[in-house]
Amino acid sequence: MRRSWVLSVLPSIVVFIVLLFAPLYLGAYNLMLSGRFLSLGILAMGIVLVWGYAGVLPLGQGVFFGLGGYALAMHLKLAALPAGELPDFMQWNGVEALPAWWKPFASPEFALAAVVVVPGLVALALAWLVFRRRMTSVYIALITQALALAFATLLISRQGTTGGFNGLTDFQTLFGAPLGDERTRLWLHVATVGLAALAYYLARTLAATQAGRLVRAVRDGENRVRFLGYSPAPYKILVFVIAGVFAGLGGALHTLHAGVITPEAVGVVPSIYMVVWVAIGGRESLPGALVGTVLVNLAKDALSSTWPNAWPYLMGAVYIGVVRAMPRGLAGVVESAAAWLRRPRTAPAKPPAADLPVADTEATSHG
């Protein structure tokens, strides 16, 4: 038991340590990319919790991503100004005084807290409304999608206070440290890897607890769970809020790495793309989601600018193919391959039950 736990956790530790030392072997541009993709990966792990574990398809994760991203961006915008002055886009739009809801974001502590608390609260409110009334998962998917549309439309239309279509950009310092500085970049990288690791182990631990088991039980048979005396709603609400917080955190980190947040990154289409990463990586696998996020975004970074015409076709085809042929994504393929490699080599004359390591039976019964 003890040994299998160490074995199962070891690969992830190695990966995170290798990532931690990325500045030694990656150039500045690739380091920025890795930071961006890891931030998105945190969000993707939240989608695994909601979609893979709880069976609820969230089509509006961009909203929580945006709430976290904008919360931090507002602070960065204010921090770049001499006291009393207005951000540039507000001046262009004829806004004369800082709106009241902008003011608290001048404090770095408030902004940092808001990155986590605001998406969490919005997710809580939404989850409380939809899960308590036993809405079906298709309804929830469509409602979250409508939320993404409404959020992006609102951001675009309130140009004077949100920066409109151009979003918020042109940041200078983070807590006094210049953002362009190499040292700041380094610390940012360490923080991103650290938070990604934290999110990963948190989600992993949650999945192993009784609450995590119940969440998956709800996915597989909601009414059975009810008959056993549990109310499914609190567990669904819990994972939805955690996913919202992950998305907000990812949004804030992504804003720092990319140097910009726009409505284009939070609307209906980006929200679906977030689900695509997870679908390709494996909806029930936390490492799969991370790998899927990195792979799709790397491909996008490489291909979408060289072949802008072919990219949507490719993405569409990959997507249909994944749903049709490998519903458990890359992680499912890897698991099947591992199971195939571990299959009994000779004809099963005697059942190899007694001497099989624990990890093996777990892997096969999971698949």
Add this chain to the structure above:
Amino acid sequence: MPSLPFLLGQLFDGLSLASILLLAALGLSLSFGLMRVINMAHGEFLMAGGFLVYVAQQIAPGAALAFGLPLAFLGSALLGAALEILLIRRLYGRPLDTLLATWGVSLALQQAARNLFDPTGVAVTAPEWLSGSFTLDAGPLSGLALAHVRLFIIALAVVVLLAMMWLFGRTRIGLHIRAVNQNRAMAAALGVDTRRVDLLVFALGSGIAGLAGGALALLAPVTSTVGQSYIVDAFLVVILGGLGALRGTALAALLLGILSALGESVTSNSFAKVLLLLFVIAFLQFRPKGLVATRSRALEEA
């Protein structure tokens, strides 16, 4: 306080928006009710309808509508049938996966439209008899103008709705559709070809979306993203209306169309959208199954 003619004008705009929403949502609602399938590429059938009307205009400039609308209906219906046969029936019983797979289709169709047509959009000129408007110059409603195009769209929606009611209520195939809708296994046991019913309903719904796109082409240039801009609202109509209920869909489209037009007159366009969404979520708190819910004693429902 806004004047009465202004409010009536808004109401009229709301009615025409409701008509388009109804046409866009009918197919979604039918296939959702029948097959528990949400088709994210439905908006692209709307787009295809618009482009087909444009094509019809290029072929026969004089008869853009008389030739274009049937072409839009048939073309979109064929596209829908192809999608049903090639993809959707293979994902039966996995509603969320269908939603995702059809989104891939939607992505490819939009890019195809950008490659085939002018990416900035193509314009369809409405025929002479649709370009004017009824204007009242005298009386208490002076200043109220009802554009012919919008009247035409409202009439189109009413005709389609009546045709659907006739099809569902008075024909044998409609009887089969209702039977499958109520209890698929029982209908199949009694000899209804449920696969054929699925295909027919899906193609029909796609065709109606094509009509909606053709109607929209009269109002604004057709672009590759026209479907996207209506599809989310159409989903809200489906949710609000209830599963697969014709009456519910019609009522919900009317309600949402008028509410959003009135909302836009008191607040901004974007804020009206947020309010609309909040309204739908709040409404579902009281009636989680929508306006017109089919009663069922089944425990497990999709």
